[in-house]
Structure formats: structure tokens, C-alpha cells
Amino acid sequence: MNSIVIILLLLALLSVGYQVGLSRGRTVAATAQRTMHSRPNYHGLMVALWCIVPAAVVLLLWAVFSNDLTTNYILSFIPSDVAGDPNLLREAMRRIEQIAAGFGVIGETQAWEVAAGEGLRQFRSVSFWSVVVLAAVLGIAGLLLMSRRIAPRLRARNEFEVAIRVLLIFCSLIAIMTTVGIVASLFSEAMRFFAFVSPIDFFFGTVWNPGFTTSGGAGTGEYGLLPLLWGTIMISAIAMLVAIPVGLLSAIYLAEYASPRVRTVAKPMIEILAGIPSVIYGVFALVTLGPLLSDIGALVGIQIRATSALTAGIAMGLMIVPFVSSLSDDIITQVPRAMRDGSLGIGATKSETIRKVVLPAALPGIVGAFMLAISKAFGETMIVVLAAGNAPILRFNPFDAASTVTVSIVNQLTGDTNFASPQSLVAFALGLTLFGMTLVLNVIALYVVRKYREQYE
Amino acid sequence: MATTDTLRPMGHSEPKDERLARIQKSLRRRRSAETRFRIYGMSAVAIACGFVLFLFASIMHDGLPAFWQPALQVKVTFSPDVVKVAPKPEKAPGQSPAEFQRANLDWQREVTMVNWNRVIQDAVQAAAPDVELAPRDVQAVVSPNQRFKLRDMFVENPGLLGQTVDVSLLASANVDVWLKNNIDHTLGDDRQQLSAAARQLVDRLYENGTIKMVFSTVLFTNADSRGASAEAGLLGAFIGSLYMMIIVIVLAVPIGVASAIYLEEYAPRNKLTDLIEVNINNLAAVPSIVFGLLGAAVFINYFRLPLSAPLAGGLVLTLMTLPTIIIATRNSLKAVSPSIRQAALGLGASKTQMVFHHVLPITYPGIMTATIIGVAQALGETAPLLLIGMNAFVATVPTTPLDQATALPVQIFLWEGNENRNFFEPRTAAAIIILLVVMLLLNAVAIYLRSRFERRQ
Secondary structure, three states, rough: HHHHHHHHHHHHHHHHHHHHHHHHHHHHHHHHOOOOOOHHHHHEEEEEEEHHHHHHHHHHHHHHHHHHHHHHOOOOOHHHHHHHOOOHHHHHHHHHHHHHHHHOOOOOOOHHHHHHHHHHHHHHHHHHHHHHHHHHHHHHHHHHHHHOOOOOOOHHHHHHHHHHHHHHHHHHHHHHHHHEEEEEEEHHHHHHHHHHHOOOHHHHOOOEEEEOOOOOOOOOOOEEHHHHHHHHHHHHHHHHHHHHHHHHHHHHOOOOHHHHHHHHHHHHHHHHHHOOOOHHHHHHHHHHHHHHHHHHHHHHOOOOOOOOHHHHHHEEEEEHHHHHHHHHHHHHHHOHHHHHHHHHOOOOOOOHHHHHHHHHHHHHHHHHHHHHHHHHHHHHHHHHHHHOOOOOOOOOOOOOOOOOHHHHHHHHHHHOOOOOOHHHHHHHHHHHHHHHHHHHHHHEEEEHHHHHOOOHO | OOOOOOOOOOOOOHHHHHHHHHHHHHHHHHHHHHHHHHHHHHHHHHHHHEEEEEEHHHHHHHHHHEEEEEEEEEEOOOOOOOOOOOOOOOOOOOOHHHHHHHHHHHHHHHHHHOHHHHHHHHHHHHHHOOOOOOHHHHHEEEEOOHHHHHHHHHHHHHHOOOOOOEEEEEEEEHHHHHHOOOOOOOOOOHHHHOOHHHHHHHHHHHHHEEEEEEOOOOHOOOOOOOOHHHOOOHHHHHHHHHHHHHHHOOOOOOOHHHHHHHHHOOOOHHHHHHHHHHHHHHHHHHOHHHHHHHHHHHHHHHHOOOOOHHHHHHHHHHHHHHHHHHHHHHHHHHOOOHHHHHHHHHHOOOHHHHHHHHHHHHHHHHHHHHHHHHHHHHHHHOHHHHHHOOOOOOOOOOOOOOOOOOHHHHHHHHHHHOOHHHHHHHHHHHHHHHHHHHHHHHHHHHHHHHHHHHOOO
16 A cells, blocks of 8 residues: 555656646747757656655655664653563564554553554554655655746756766666675675684584574584585586586587588577576486486496486586587687688698687687686586585595585575574575685686687777 | 608608608598597587487476376265255345355355265265275375365355266375376385275276366466365466566666666776676676575565565566676677767767667667566576575465565475475476476567567668
8 A cells, every 4th residue: 555655656746747847848948039958858857857856765765764763663662671671672562563553462462562552553654644745745846946947048958868877877886786785795694603603613614514593502513614615616527527528519519510500400409508497407407317327327336326416517517518608609709710711721620720729719718718607506506406415524426415505505594584593694604605706716707708808809 | 950740851761652651641640530529529519409308308208297187077966965054145134244244154164164075975986886985095086175176166156055066176196196107006005105995996986987187277277285286286486486577677677778878878988887897797697596695684684575575586586687687788789880879979969869769779679688588597596586485385376576475496496395206296397397488488579579679670
């Protein structure tokens, strides 16, 4: 209900503002002695903007601060002995919320609880409506101010274009704010985790056994990162052993050898792989690939678990193939034609040209592409959650079950919202580690790819 | 004096035919290396394409049978001996609507209390007159919630009392497993999901045509179900995904396009825009699970958005899709020929007019493709949603983006983990097929729209 009122208010302001501005602009234009600087629709847009921005600012401020204000208001009802104890306070708040919402509460209700609930309800509706009215008044004030300014000399188009530019800058800052948000939230929660467990135990510990969240069990369990890190590296290495040869060679073949007919079939087919969600690879690895590998292992006399580092690694490698092949394709086609022609002209065969001229020239770019692929493998989650067997033990056998950083993040945080125990906070320390690793890989890789591109431009 | 083959002085130390033989030998070697290289490339392409085919074949093989499930085609008699309820209350003159409502509810409650299991048992008995039925076996064969179907039929039409009608009752999940041979028929009684008597009953009903395989509409019309696995469907997950996709399109597309326009058309080349650029490229490569951690810490823990709600999921996916859309839109802006910009500016358009009236319309097909790629990627994403509680079991179809919901890929993950694996493995594959079909449709729409746009220009 509330959000509908707000949306209707804003829409009304917007359309009224535009109409007023437009018609006022037209009247001024009809009566003016000289030509107008801007066309009437820019006057309309400008008035609409002046209408909606003050109103939106008020509503935004209210959205940000209303919770704190409401809490302060309720606190004035609560006796000091309850307000002093965090647990009692939280419980009291919950009960008051329920009374205000009109639900019954369990047990006896205190007089102050009822009063607070009633007060809260009144406060909510009074504050909401006063904010709406304030927003409307400000919007109309903006409308009046701006429509008075409309005159032949007014540079309404230029002003509107400045507003557009501000909006565009704001939008492009959202990407920055996302990164800041990621770093800040990971850091602050990870710091809270490091208050329980020392960073040395975390980064250099060899045992991962976080135990279970229990009410008083803070600090129990062992949080050694190394088994998870090793699992991540081992599975990623297996994935790369699959993805790099298949991806690179198929990119070369399709770019240099394949007939157009083969290319039009095979290229989209490989690209389909990139569009398949990773959870599907995970299910496939668990249901089909794992048992298959296990049977093959039994044939040659190696014991391979159905859910193992190998299973997850191969599935992940196949998932990354299109990534490697499309990046390599881009990079190989950027090698100048003249280098190829020179090599072919002195009698080298096609494969010699590729191996001795094209690939060395493209090497930095290809290395960059591989690093991006590795970073993708580090961060992959669903395949390993489903198919790696979840065994966070430091062991070097790829045929056995393993666990990774991402799997542990999912296990520790799934469905848990009470970020107070080290068991759930550790997810953020793991996330920070993962973010750090992929950040370094990405930044180096992006730098290398960019440098490489500039070299041949 | 050089001693290597290539620099050996010609004609002096080596007779002509010997030299020819040496060259031919080396040519043979080089040609076979060429062939080998070609074969490597071909086999890489074959591996990749073969895997695509294998993946799809195995999903189809597993999933297609799950679109049909057994149902009992029986004649149900609403015998007055079992359905012992008073006639449906009529609205008496002078009765207030509230009283009538209450009487109606009381009557419905009475209908619910009818021994519907008995009605079903009688119907099954009529279909297999020569078998002695135990209530337990009938309840094991018919899916548990089917009794509510009979109840609803009766509430809808109380005139059914004493009549016999043809009804299709879904068989239970275990019957599905048994009839599709998804469980070994030779296993001992203690390891079978159905008792010996129930198995006999099923076989008997299947032979005489009472149990038929019908198209599984519940897959599309029901939400997830725990008590009655045979009636578990994808509608809840589908609606959850739909809400999230709407949020992604409404937020990510305008913001992404706006920041792409700023970075490509307006931004001066300086340290800040460089930073934004590196940052966006890096964000595109940040593991998706890190966005899940961001969502858990910021949206859930700080802004107190409801857990498991498509709103929080949609926001996380928006942040995740943003870089994809920005990068793709920038690329299509880059591809616009500078002559268009110069022509617009030359005719006196302002920069904003040039961008919004002339450059942007040309890039619509590119933006559309970018949007579809981004949305498809968001649609398949699972890991971040697990961290904000979207893996909760939700048995209802969400009506608003603030209700508890799950998403299609998460539902796949949840079904894959269900204990009744014999039944849910094919269902998971069926869900995968549906997810892939949705993605395929998205891409088809993108291709269609793009071709229409391109034709118009």
C-alpha cells in the first residue's frame, strides 16, 4: 500500500510537472519577442525534474532514517531495566512489533507494551503521511519556482543535459560502489571472525573442522584454510588440464583449418557450453560423469570415487572450454596477417607458422586468457558442491573426495543469518581469500591482455 | 665453418641425390607433423562437440520419461455411506453474510473430515475386484494429496453425492519409480520402497489398464511438495525466477546502459575513468559466490530485506549482471561509425542529442543481445542465491517479490539432494530440460528481435 502511494505520488508529480512546463514554454514562445533558446519540451522536462528531485530526496532520506527514528521512538516507551539488557530489549521490540501489526502475542502483555504498540502504529501512519505530504509540497514548490523561471533566455536544454550527465555519472559509480561494498563487507565481517580465530591459525592451519553452531560454542572448531586451498588448486589444475588443450586446440583448428561448413556448426555448438548454468554441469558430473569415471577406474584397476576431485575437475574443465577457446580465438586473430604471410612465404607449413610464429606472438594474450580461466575455476561453486564429495582433508590423491573454498562458504553460510558465531563468520574470511586470489589473477590478466592488444593496434 | 644441416654449403660435400633424399625425408617429417597437428585440432573440436551431444543426450535420456507419470483412471463413487455430510448450506433469508460464511466454512471443514482415503480405496477396489486390499497398500499407491482433489471436487459440486464419476488420481512417487524400472525389481522386500502387496497391486492395476502414464501437468502447475513427491512441481521456482528476472531487467539494463554511455561518450580520459574501467572488467570476473556474500552481509544483514525473497535475490543478480551489460553495451557503442557522430554534431545537435537521438538507437540490437546474455546468465546462477536463503523449502507459489521463493536452478539443486533419489533424479533432469528450454526461448526472442531491428534500419 505504502509503496503504491509513493509511486503514484512520484508519477503524478512527474506528469503534472512536464505538462505545466510544456504549456508554459509554449505560451512564452508564442508571446515572446525573440526566439526561444530551448524548445518547449525541454522546459517541460526541466520542470518535471525540479518537481521530482526534491520529493525523491525527502522520500529517500525517510527510507534511510525511518527505521532508526522508529526505534528511538519505541525506546521512549520501554522501561530502563528492559532497555539495558540487549536480549530482553530485542524480545520486547519483537513483541511490540507484533502488537502494532495487530497480531496476538504469547503470554501476558504489559501495559507499556500495549502503549508502545499503539504508539508505534500511530507514529508509523503519522510519519508516513507527513513525509508524503512534505514530499508533495516540496515537489509543488519546485514546480512553481521552475515554471516562473521559464523565459526566452533560459537555457533549459543545457540545464537538462547537465542533469542527464549527473545521472549517467551516478550510474557508472554504482559499479565502483559494488566493489567498495564487496571489499567493505568482506573485510568487516572477516575482522569479526579474526577476533575469534587468529589469522595465523586461519591461513596456515592444516585442519578444517569448524564444528557446529551452538549457543555458547564460540571459538570451538578448527579453521585451517590449507586443506580448502589445496582442494581449490587441485581441482582447478585438473580443470585446466582439460580446458587448455581442448580449448586452445579447437580455437586454432576452427580459426585456421576448418572449412566454413564445419565452423558454422562447431563454433556455436562449443559456445552452447558457455550458456549452460553450472548447476547443470554439477548434476551431470554427479549423476553421469562420476559413476562413469568410477567404472573406468575399476577397469584399469584404480580406485576412483564417484564424487572426487577428478570428477569435479573434468566437469569444470569442460565448462571452461568455450571460455578459453573464445578468448584464444580473439587473441590469435589479432596477430597481424603480415607475420603469418611472412612465415608461409619462406616455406613454413601451416602448423609451423602457428606453433613458431603465431603462438609466440600471441603468448602474452593467451597467458592472460589462461589466468582469467583459472580465476573462473577458483570461483566455481555449484560443480564442486555437487560433485567433489565435500571432504576438507589435506590429501594429494585426485581420485578421492575433496573440498574447496567455495564449498565451505556455502556450507558455513547457507540459511544462516545470525552472523555472530565464528562458524558463519568464517565464510567471509574465506570469501575475502577467494576475492583476493581472483582479484590478483584478474588484474594481472586484464593488464596483460590490454598491453598485448595495444602492441598490435 | 657451420656444421648444421641448413648451412652446409650446397653441392660440395654432398651428392645431389643424397641431398634430395634428405630434403624429402625432412619434408615427410614436416608433413606428418602437419597432419598430426591437424588431428590434434580435430580431436579437440570433436571432444568439445561430442561432450555437448553427450550432455544433451544424457539429460534427455534421464529427463524425458519424467514428463509422464502414472495415474490411476478410476471410477470414484461418492457413496452416502462414506461421505456422511449435511447438505451444503444455502443462504437463508435474513441470514447475515458473515453467518453464512461461517456456516459454509463449517460445512467445508466437515467435508474435509470425511474419510476420503476410504472413498479412494473403494474406487481402487472396484478397479481390481479380485485383490484383497489393505488400506495401507492403497495409501502407498495413491499420492497422498489426491484425497484433497476429491474433497475439492465435492465442495465445488455437492450434487456428486451418490454419483460415480471418472477421476484420474496421481499415483505416488514410489509407484512411478517401480513402473519405470528405476529401482531393481529383484531387490529383497526390505530394500524395496513399496511393500510386496502394494507392488502386486500396482502390477495388477497396470496390467488391466487402470494405471496409465499421463503427461505430468503437476510439474507445471504445482509448487514444490515434500509430503507428496509425485505432485512436486516447478511453478513456485519459475515464478521466483520470473520476479528476479524482472528486477534484473528493470534495474540492470537502464543502469548498465547509462554507465556504458557515460564511459564511452562523455568520460574524459583520466585516472578516475581508468579506475572505473579496470574495476568493471574486474567485477565481471569476480566469482558469483562473492556477490552472494555481499548480498548476505548488505541486503539481508544490514538492510534487513526478508530472507529467501526474490527481491534480495534480484538485487544480487542485478549487481552481478551489471558488468556484463556495461561491457557489451560499450562494445556496441564503440562499433558505431564516427561519421554518424560527426554528422549529428555538424548539424548543430548537442552532445546529449547526438548520443540519445543518433548513436543509441543504432546500438539497440547490441543492447538487446547484451541484456539477453546477462539475463540468461542471471537465470542460471545458483551459488549466490544459496547464501541469501533461497534454498529454503517453499511449498507455495510466491505472489509478491517479498514472499519466500526459490529459483529454477536452486530447485534443481534441491531436488538433486532429495532422499528419494530414484524418483527425483529423473525429475531433476526434467527440471533441467525446462530450464534449458526457457534459456533457449530467451535466446530465440533475442535473435528474432535483433533481426527485426536490423531489417528496419
